[in-house]
Amino acid sequence: xxxVGLHLPTLSxxxxxxxxxxxxxxxxxxxxxxxxxxxxxxxxxxxxDIRSNMDxxxxxxxxxxxxxxxxxxxxxIAATQPGxxxxxxxxxxxxxGGSNYKLTFGKGTLLxxxx
Amino acid sequence: xxxxxxxxxxxxxxRGQEAxxxxxxxxxHSHVYWYRQLPEEGLKxxxxxxxxxxxxxxxxxxxxxxxxxxxxxxxxxxxxxxxxGDSAAYFCASSRAKRDTGELFFGEGSRLTVL
Numbered sequence: 215x216x217x218v219g220l221h222l223p224t225l226s227x228x229x230x231x232x233x234x235x236x237x238x239x240x241x242x243x244x245x246x247x248x249x250x251x252x253x254x255x256x257x258x259x260x261x262x263d264i265r266s267n268m269d270x271x272x273x274x275x276x277x278x279x280x281x282x283x284x285x286x287x288x289x290x291i292a293a294t295q296p297g298x299x300x301x302x303x304x305x306x307x308x309x310x311g312g313s314n315y316k317l318t319f320g321k322g323t324l325l326x327x328x329x
Numbered sequence: 330x331x332x333x334x335x336x337x338x339x340x341x342x343x344r345g346q347e348a349x350x351x352x353x354x355x356x357x358h359s360h361v362y363w364y365r366q367l368p369e370e371g372l373k374x375x376x377x378x379x380x381x382x383x384x385x386x387x388x389x390x391x392x393x394x395x396x397x398x399x400x401x402x403x404x405x406x407x408x409x410x411x412x413x414g415d416s417a418a419y420f421c422a423s424s425r426a427k428r429d430t431g432e433l434f435f436g437e438g439s440r441l442t443v444l
Contacts, residue, residue, distance in 0.1 A: 256438070257436050258372065258420070258435045263432070317372070321370055
């Protein structure tokens with residue numbers, strides 16, 4: 215079955231609010247996680263990644279939190295904007311030898327930002 | 330600097346026909362990866378190629394699917410005798426190397442519809 219999945223299939227927020235998208239994974243051997251954003255009709259776009267030796271990583275307006283104890287990953291988007299509306303996927307690495315190409319994607323969460 | 334280029338963007342085939350999807354990696358990238366996305370699903374790894382070599386085809390269906398990345402020209406994903414279940418978006422990604430940092434750059438995908 216799926217190693218990576220999402221708690222909420224859809225999330226609707228008001229412009230300016232913070233968004234939190236959650237993801238659960240089941241493979242305790244996974245050591246690398248990525249969040250991707252996919253707009254309608256386009257390919258996935260890299261947002262932020264995190265390795266298993268970290269529990270938090272921040273980017274521009276985004277923060278990823280990793281809780282290895284409960285195998286949970288979250289993406290926080292600060293001051294959500296209409297341009298953030300998209301499907302968000304978490305992905306984990308199941309490659310070997312440090313390679314990160316063989317990603318397992320969750321099913322995605324559709325984020326809708328209301329103006 | 331052009332990103333990963335895929336064509337055609339949309340392809341319609343009847344059952345039993347062949348589908349050929351092409352992918353040109355980003356400039357300077359010699360590693361290509363194909364992923365498939367079924368409707369409302371996350372992406373699933375299919376195959377990883379370097380020039381003239383298939384490195385990992387563990388995600389490829391055993392029959393009807395093949396991939397190549399010749400010395401010259403784009404990578405091609407070929408699906409013979411297509412069936413309705415092959416209808417999906419096929420994404421190509423590329424990277425500079427099979428490296429530890431792992432960021433894959435995805436193209437905008439080729440959407441195959443089998444009638």
